[in-house]
Structures are given as structure tokens and as C-alpha cells.
Amino acid sequence: MNRKTLVLPAVLGLFTPVLVACGGAGGGDRASHAITVGTTDSFATTKESPAPLDPAYAYDAGSWNLLRQTLQTLMTLPRGGGEPVPEAAEECGFTDTGNERYACTLRDGLKFAGGEAVTATDVKYSIDRVLGIKAASGVASLLNTVDTVETQGYKKVIFHLKTPDATFPFKLATPVAGIVHPEKYPRDRLRNGFEIDGSGPYTLKAETANGAVTKAVFTKNDTYKGQHTPKNSKIELRPFADAAAMGAALDAGEVDLMTRTMSPEQIKKLSSGADEDIKLVETPGLEIRYLGFNTNAPVVREKAVRQAMAQVVDRGELTSTVYGEGADPLYSLVPATLTGHSSAFFNKYGAPSTEKARGILRKAGVTTPVKLTLHYTTDHYGSTTEKEFEVLKKQLNASGLFEVDIKGAEWVEFRADELDGKYAVYGLGWFPDFPDADNFLAPFLDKGNFLALPYVNSAIRDDLIPQSRREADRLRASDSIEEIQNIVADDVPVLPLWQGRQYVAARDDIQGVEWALDSSSNLQLWELSRGVSD
Structure with a gap:
């Protein structure tokens, strides 16, 4: 049959599975094999990140x-x-x-x-x-x-x-x-390496080379008691250097399913139904991308510089040029699908305007062009990140108000340098810890935040975040949440860019694909099984 993309409902709590009967390859002795999942995520130990799988450290x-x-x-x-x-x-x-x-x-x-x-x-x-x-x-x-x-x-x-x-x-x-085994995890220091000892649905054995995981083998934990029901006995997760290599492995049958991060070209091709043996599933996503600012850095310490950047950046052009239908412009840290969202940046800045940006800088007495470097990670969010930053560079330089360079680094180096305050401006993504507006605000703005931002707003930290957390009814927390977004749009410690959709592609004998990712991009490997194609 002609393959079509499956689009799953966006309303939380009304997430109804879409079942598909497909023709194509399958059968034989594949049913007895581990299900193999491809990803472009990498897992490595370094001097800066010696404990990537310790829950007291891991935060990606x-x-x-x-x-x-x-x-x-x-x-x-x-x-x-x-x-x-x-x-x-x-x-x-x-x-x-x-x-x-x-x-x-x-x-x-x-x-x-x-x-x-x-x-x-x-x-x-x-x-x-x-x-x-x-x-x-x-x-x-x-x-x-x-x-x-x-x-x-x-x-x-x-x-x-x-x-x-x-x-x-x-x-x-x-x-x-996560509940860890006290004898395996020291109380006062991190556990280095790739071992995990827990009571979850699977045990993990990592195969490594040169300090990096080449294969993560999940085996069903027969002692597990909990909410989930594993539908398979073994999963192999294989990291790939880029989306092209991962896609080639899927085409060759070396992996059964691939997740983040697929390229826009792959999504477009699979959406067309060009390969009847592979199904593409689109699910609601809460991934966001943004620019972060070290507000102590001289080049962006002046709020007007950050505001001018917010006034110049054209999110519509950025998303359509780089990501096609895979992303939508975002005008707040809080995604459009969550309770409390407001388009605070659009409300303040409206359409991109060089003249308005020039006025902001002139009023603040800022000399132009402002020279700065945008930093990005080359290997953490997929191969399109460089293209995204090329577009941002072009937009900012075209205004004549900025003289921008871009510079990429591998994730381990990039993240360590960002936390050390070595970058004035940098690009990051956020996959939520949980689907609530608080998790798109507090991790960036509260004390001890994820970005180690020097930016401090006492109204946000001391009043608005605590106020929002008092409300079990999250709709009643919207006033506090919206006020935080308005402050962020004015001060611009971060500049939201886009909100992503998420996709999973799988060979058509793999069942449960529609549940492989939840709205927060969390893998649910226990949902996957190998079926028999019709």
C-alpha cells in the first residue's frame, strides 16, 4: 500500500493510537531478533563529563x-x-x-x-x-x-x-x-562510566569504544514490578554519527526504527510514501530551540543588544528554510500547546524590523555594527543545526546592525564551555522534563538553573515561580506564568526560536511505533514489539 504519515492527536489525555496494516518485508526469523533502534544521540565519557549516566549528573x-x-x-x-x-x-x-x-x-x-x-x-x-x-x-x-x-x-x-x-x-x-542501588552509587560522588543499577523495565549493557557507547543493549528485567508492560525481551540502541548514516541503516534493514534526530529531507521523503516498507509517525512535540545569553559578557550585557536581536530575527524564514514542516515559529519559552503559553515576543516586537532594531540600539547609545559570535553544537541536535545558524547569521548581518560569526563544537566541549561562561551567545534545545509550563521557565530562570545564567530577576524567582507552583489547577497558574513570559520578552536572557514536531520511522513489522515517543520526546522502548506484516 502507499505509505502515509500517521499524525497522532495533540491533546494530552486523548492520545489515541493509530493502527496501520502494512504490506512489505517481514517474517522469517526476524521475530526472534532484538529490535534495533537508531539514534543520533551520542554517549561518551570525558574529563568534563565522566558520569553521563549517573542520575545525579545526567541532564540531556x-x-x-x-x-x-x-x-x-x-x-x-x-x-x-x-x-x-x-x-x-x-x-x-x-x-x-x-x-x-x-x-x-x-x-x-x-x-x-x-x-x-x-x-x-x-x-x-x-x-x-x-x-x-x-x-x-x-x-x-x-x-x-x-x-x-x-x-x-x-x-x-x-x-x-x-x-x-x-x-x-x-x-x-x-x-x-530514579531509585538507585546504594551499594553501587557512592553517596558523595558521581558514578563514572556507563553502568546503571536500578529496578526498571530493563537492564543495560553498554558496548563501548574509545570512551563512547557503540551499542546499548536493553534486556527485559524479570524482577520488574511497575506501571509498564514490556512487549519485547531485548532492544538494541545504536548511536549514529548523523541522520544520513542512520537512515541508510534503516533502508538496509540494519535497524528497525529510527528516532531523533531525523533530517527534514528524510521526513519529506518518507512522508511521500516512497518506501512502502517503512512507516513514518508524526507525534506532538514539545522540543524548543533558543539562543541563550551570558548577560555578564560585555558584548550582550546591554539589554538593548539582546532586544535588537529579538527584533531582527525572522522565525518564519528560519523554520521554513531549514526545517520545512518539521518546526513552527515560537514566540515564548513556553510551547504553544501548553497551558499558560503566550506569544510574548510577538506581542512586544511584532514582525521583524531592522528600523525598529536600529531605534532600540540608537536610544541605548550602542555603536553598530555589534560584533559577536553565535556558538552551536555540531553533533547533539542533528546536522541541520549548522544550517540554522547560517540563516541566523545571514539575517543579523543583513540588518547592518550586527557583524556575526558562527562557531560549532562537539556537544561535550560545547556544554562544558557554555556552563563555564565562555560563550556570550549560544544555541541550545530543550526537551522538557515534564509537560508543564513551569519546566520551560524555572530551568532557565530559577536559582541553580540549567544554563548557569547570570541573569537574575527577583520578581520571577521570589514571587512568580512560587506563585505558579501553589496552584494544583494549572489554568489558575496562568497569570503568573504569562507575567514571567512578558518579563523574559523584555529582558531577553534567552531568545526562543522554534517549536519542533517529532517523528519516528520504522520498518513495517514493528508494532507500537505510535507510542515509541511521548510528547516530551521520552523513549518508551517497552511499547515496541515485532509483529507479522499483512
């Missing part, structure tokens, strides 16, 4: 996707999105009216993959360890509302929070709250 989508398969968390997001549900816990909930005391009771019979019992003490150890190590990656900031963790017996854990935090159940569903 690729590493988290390995941890989600192997470490169990108290809560998890349900298959089709929505409010978190118990995972390692049998029940969890706030026990007060102020959202400051959260209690969980563990399931009976929980065990680490090695057979040792999982207890409340292990949960406390895992959370206390993250907060104690407080790694430079900034991942501990997700748990910064935790004051103390208390245990009652071997099954009950009580979290006492410093301030109300209605988003706390979402945070307990992220890998930073």
Missing part, C-alpha cells in the same frame, strides 16, 4: 532516555500523557492543603535487577544523594523545593517541601528521582 534527552528504561521512579507519565501516575509507588499524593507535604507508599515486592529489595530507605538515599552532590549539570535544581525526606517503615516515603510545589509529582517521574 539522550542520557535520560537510557535512564528511563533502567531506573524506576516513584511516579511516571501515563501512556497517552496527562497527570503522573504511580510507578514504583502503589500510591502517592499531597497530604496537606498547601502542596508542601507529599507521601508515597511503595509497591510490594519491588526488587533491584540483582534481586535485592527496594525500600523507602533506598528512595531517600537516591534523592538525598542528588541534592548532596549538586552536580554542575544543574539537574539537582529539579528537586530544589525538597527540604527533607522522611521514611516510615520500609514502604513509606514522605517529602517535606520548602515551598508549595504542585508540579512535584511530575518531578518524581523524571530520572533525577
